Structure formats: structure tokens, C-alpha cells
Amino acid sequence: MSKLISYYQANGDRFVEGLKDLLRIPSISALPAHKADVRRAADFIVDDLKRMGIETVKLIEGEGHPIIYAEKMDAPGKPTVVLYGHYDVQPPDPMDEWISPPFEPTLRGDDLFARGAVDDKGQMWILLKAVEGLLAVDGKLPVNVKFLIEGEEETDGGMINTYLAEHGDELHADTALICDTEMFTKGLPTITTGVRGIIYTEIEVTAAKTDLHSGIYGGVAPNPMQAIAEVITGLKDKDGRILIPGFYDDVEAPTEAELDAWKQLPFDADEYRETEIGCTELTGEPGFGPIERLWARPALDVHGIRGGFTGDGAKTVIPAKALAKVSMRLVPNMDADKIAQAFCDHVKALTPKGTVVRPKVLAASPAAVVSTDSVYVSTAAEALKETFGKETVYIRCGGSIPVVGLFADAGIPPVLVGFGLPDDNLHAPNEKFHLPNFHQGVAAIGRYLQMLGE
């Protein structure tokens, strides 16, 4: 066994304790009340980077939550690798469905449960610990490294968006390793070659000047709750086809080679429906299989509807307004701005009788695909294969990682290597990280950087 792998094994428990300390900080970027916690998480990581022997560490400040920047540039002639992750997390609600509290990391079996365990504190921590081991064993790094760890991935990514657009080319990096994705299935090393884009919107519907009593006014007053239901059903039909005019026009189909490779993946739609989702029937656009619908077709989802009375018991109110949160996932070649405009136009055209409908776009970023024809991708595949003892597979991801496109635009080809599992409950109660994946992730990333330096 190499000195590096021995170091990782000897220090694995300490790595996990450090991660648990980080997970205790509720760095929920979407909630203003947690602004100080987000900052505290950033400071925690800065301290750890310094402790492991990286001198150049700073916070890039701005209007939003800070980006952590750190560099170790003492491998002349070797490639420069950006290491990307994020330290912010999703809100934890619904709280009552957590078996253990979201910000009290709890080990059950081999799984560490906490909000952010896998998305993305745990995976970001892999990058830090992999580098720590290389430094500890060799006193220097085999490649030049620049950490970019953001705190707004779960909101609009405003800070990193601006930073990469304005300073991306100054990074002079050869590749960006993004550690925020998952493995296709347990034990199967995986590289992700595409992510969907996202448009996040709010639709506000207003009607009367004040809330009304449904007895006194029911039958004449427009009801924003009913109206918002009409708008929502006007966005997607019962079969799952999105009704926004022109929505599918620019969709780029995956290559035959990709489709063939996806067919080889170990996937049983019925088992997936039953064990991973737990519903009676899968839904979605007719004419495409589940994997294609997730990775290569756009989607539209409603996340919640605010307004009216939702407490226990009975209140007979016709609310003055209602607000729906709706997002779309985009696939390659769909123009995010164009789709956002088409969405707003369509929503306004759906305006139900007696109401005023106001769509608002909170964020819009396009899909991105990564070419597999690169030494950084092939080396990553090799390092993963060595660690996991299996051939690496290439998949896409239905989720959205806007920095993938931002790195590509800045001339830094991204490589997406992740160690989450499909049942890790991302963005949901009881989020977890399978700790064997954490430890193998540290080893694989350490080996990847070693191999890149050879």
C-alpha cells in the first residue's frame, strides 16, 4: 500500500470528525436568517485549509456569501487544477420528517446523516482531505491547485457567476474538478458528462384587494388559489408534456453512442420506481425512457404554493393572492433566456378571469455537456477504476450545476467526479453520505492528482 493510502486510512476517522463539525453549522444560503452561519462555515474551511499547510487562503467578498479561494502553486511545469465544491446547504424543511436533527450529524450503520452530508459539504471535504494527505506525505503537491469553494450553489450562485465571468481567465487553470455529483449505483465509479440547466421562477396571482370570506363572496370573487391551479395545469398537461410554445424546439438529442452506453447501465425501471422513488407509477414526457427523460429531456416542476390558509382545521378564506414556485430543467442547446421569456409570456397568456398574474424569473442557467475526449477525464476514470476496482461509467445528471457551464465558458474544461448515492436524499429530509464512499473518494481524488502530476 502506498504511503498516501496509508495516510488516508490512518486519518479517516479524524477526517469524519472534522466533517461532522462542519455539518453542525446550518449554512443555509437561501435563508437570510442564516447569513452568519454561512459565514461561519466559510471561516471553518479557511481555518482548515491553513491548518493543512496552504498559505494563500482568502475569502472573495461581495454582495452575497463569500467564495473561498486558496492556492498551492509549487509544481512548475505541472497542470493547474481548480478544485470546486460548495459549503452552503438546502433548507432542512420539512423538519418533522428527519429521524435525527438535520444539523446534528448522526451515524447510523455506515451512513452519516445530516443536511449537507453529501451535498456538498462531504464531497467538498473529500477535496480538502485528499490534498491534505498529499501535502502530509510528500511535503508538496504533484500539481498546482486552486480551490474555489462557493456558498451560493443552493441559491443563485451570484458570486461565483460574477467571479468566473470576470476573473475566470486569470485562473490560468487546465481543468476544474467538480465534486458535487453522484455514482450511478453503489460501487460503480462514475464520471458525469452533462448537467441540466435550470430556470427558477415565481408566479404571483392577485385578485381582490383583501382576503375575503368564501361564504360572503364565494361565487363572484376570483380566487387566486383556483387561478394558480389553472396556470399550473396550463404549463404541463396530464401526460407530462410541457405546454409552453416553442419549449422543445431547440432540444439537442444525445448521441447514439451516449444512448447506447446508457442502455448498458444496470437500471431496472420498476425497481427504481419502487425502491428509490416509492410511488405507484413513473410520470413524465411520453415517448422517452426514464433515463432519457432525466438526462436528455427538459422538465417542469412546482415546488410549493404560498397563500391562503394551510393550518389545521377550517378557515373559509378566499386569499387576495397566491404565489407558486416553479422551475424548469433545461437540456443542451436550450437557450435559458429565451425559454425564460417564453415561460413568462405563456404564464401571462394563461391569466385566469378576474386576476392579475405576474411571473418572475429568479435564476436562469443553461445545461452543459463535457467532452470525454480529454486527458483529465481519462485520468480521472483511471484513478476511479484503481480505487473502486471496476470500470468507470459515464452518465449525465438531471440536476443543475451552473458552474459546469461557467468553467467551460472561462476556458477551463470541467471534470465531474462524485461519490453520492442515489438514495442519499439530496435536498430532502434524512440526507446522508455513505462513509465508505467518502473514504474511497478521498483516495480516488488523491490518486487522480498524483497521476496528473506523473
Next chain:
Amino acid sequence: MSKLISYYQANGDRFVEGLKDLLRIPSISALPAHKADVRRAADFIVDDLKRMGIETVKLIEGEGHPIIYAEKMDAPGKPTVVLYGHYDVQPPDPMDEWISPPFEPTLRGDDLFARGAVDDKGQMWILLKAVEGLLAVDGKLPVNVKFLIEGEEETDGGMINTYLAEHGDELHADTALICDTEMFTKGLPTITTGVRGIIYTEIEVTAAKTDLHSGIYGGVAPNPMQAIAEVITGLKDKDGRILIPGFYDDVEAPTEAELDAWKQLPFDADEYRETEIGCTELTGEPGFGPIERLWARPALDVHGIRGGFTGDGAKTVIPAKALAKVSMRLVPNMDADKIAQAFCDHVKALTPKGTVVRPKVLAASPAAVVSTDSVYVSTAAEALKETFGKETVYIRCGGSIPVVGLFADAGIPPVLVGFGLPDDNLHAPNEKFHLPNFHQGVAAIGRYLQMLGE
């Protein structure tokens, strides 16, 4: 001026101070956290009844909030009148739209603002103060009086429902005066001759076993928020026609005489839309005018949809479940149980792909109409005319007062006299009572009881 009216005028300010004390108690019957407050409001009224010289006062206890029962039976040979009101109130949300806090009664101009000001603490207080004046001036009452003041009108009325069904005939009363309605317009004395019934329901939609990330699962996972929108739009079409099979089958049309009388009322649909509702267009069932839609046609409204993410910012969740609160208003001859069953059957038949839909009926009570051919109604009309100096009009009410039907079933013909105004913001923020109506209400009810004793 009579001694009675003089007493009312001399004590008017004190009456209002007492009402304000009662309004400070947040007796929200729908919210379990306010159980003790509901009790406190009942005790407050009991104390006041005793203070005014009524010896027989008790709380009728049971599983729900207590009914206040009080009687003064020292007018042999005279009619026995039940005086009905309620001391519970609606929840105050949305809180941020109140100009002054809902449980700090605040006078602005001639209007007293507070939750419950008009519905129904203020109007119930009219009954107490009218009787107090008669007792103070004459030392006895002109008729026999039995107060029945309940604390569950804003929920399911379970206690009074049971009480009237089991003990209504033991009341041996000739009429029930219900003070919980409004005047057609300011200054126009009004008797209400019909109320709509109500069925209050919840529709729960479930799909996956846990909340899901819309990136990872968007395009294959059924979304309960989308599904509940589909169910809602399957209940009522865009034109306002309710789609439940058989829903309109048994609807009894108003008489020609009623329709003619309604046409005489001072009503301008466009002014009503603009000043009272404040929306761009009225909605509702095609083929009927606004007054007919409100008083003589059934309606269906959604009050809120629970589930998913409704906070500020962006969270990309596909929630595991969603719950809609939906109620229907019923008109004469519609069987509440039959309609409730038709609703549940229809909701289940609408079940969207991949989801499980569970309708639940929280309360169901039929509409009721009151005959105007009664000495109690004509005397009330006479007392109102004397107080307000105008001919009394007969209207119906779109709201639901289940006790109207319960009294009728118990053989006690109800009379509905109310002093609310259309802009009193019932069940909404900034609920108020126009204090001149409070004082005239006290005088009119006092005179009514005097006239009944003559």
C-alpha cells in the same frame, strides 16, 4: 325618549369598553394552542351575564369548546326567545396585513377594528347589552329569554350540533334570534331569510416516499403539487361551473317574489366589484347575476395548499405530499351528505398518474331558508324600522350558519337579524364593527324584545 333608549345611550361607552375587553381574548376555536383562550372568553361572558342579574348561567361542557347557557324565565304567558351568538373567532392570519394588531381592539373613526369585532363577539354583545338594559330599567324582562352562545361556530359547531339535536325540544322556545349576519348596506335595516350550507374538505395527494430533488428526479417522479392543481381544475372549470357529477341536480331556485325583491335592492355590480372586492372582473357560474350566484347558487373555493417549499428564495423540491383545503357552499334542497359523497367520488376519480388521492370531509351542513310569514319576523322588521327609520329589507346570505337549520329542525323558528356591514372584513385582516351599528343594534334588539312582550 323611552327610559330604555336613555339607558342604552347613557351606557353606550361602557358597553364598548366591555366589548373591547372581550376582543382582547384570542378565542380562536380552530387552533388547539388557543384552547385556554376560548375558555377564558366563555368565562368572561358568564361573569358578565351574572353581573347583569341573570342567576341561571352555566357552561355546557363536552369534548369541544363549551356552550354558554343562561336563562331568565320570569315572564309567564309570554313567548320564550332563544338568543344565539358565538364567542369564538377566525384565525387572524395573514398577520402582516393588519393595520393594528388583531387582538388589540383599536378605534379608527367610528369603526372598532379587531378579530371578532363583528363576527361575532360584537353582535353577540348586542344581545347581552340589550337584555341588560331591559333588566336595569324594568327589573325584569318582557319575554322569557334563553341565551345559547357557542364557541365552535368557526370550526365544526360540534357541541351545539349535538346539543340542539339531543336537547333542542327541551328548550320549549318559540323563536331563536340569531345575531350573526349583516345589513345589505349601511343604514338599511335587514333581515336574512336564508343561508347557504357548507361542506369543508381536505384533499391529500401523496406520491413518492420522501421529498425529492427536482433535478435528480424531475421528469420521472410524480409531483403532488402538480397533481393537486390537476384535481382542483377538475373540480371547477375556467368559467366557474362546478364539474362534480350531479352537483346542481337538486338545487332549488328562489321564488319569483324573492327574485323580484332582490332586483329592488340598491346594488350596482360594477361598483360592488370595484369598491367592495377590488378586482378586475367578477367570476362565477355563467347564466346568473351576482346576487343570485351569492345567495341562490352553490359555490366551490380553494382556501390553501399545504406542502413543498413556500419560503423566500429557491428550493428545488418535489414534495412527497400536498394538501388542499376546499369548501363548497350549498343552497336549499342540496343534500349535504349526498354532495359530500359525490365530491369524494369525483376527487378520487380525478387521481393523477402516479399519485394517491385521499379526500376527507371535515364538516357538512345544509342550507336553510326562513319563512317571512311569522309574527317574530314581522315584529323584528317593525323594531328595526323604528330604530333605523327605514323599511326593513329581506335578503339571503351567502355564508353558512349551521345553527339556522339546527334550530328549525328542533322546532324553534329562527329569525336572523344582523348589524354587520359588507366592508367589515369578515374572516380577513382588519375586521371591524361600525360602532353606530352596534349602538343601534342594542336599541333595536331591546325594542324587539319589548314589542314581543306587548
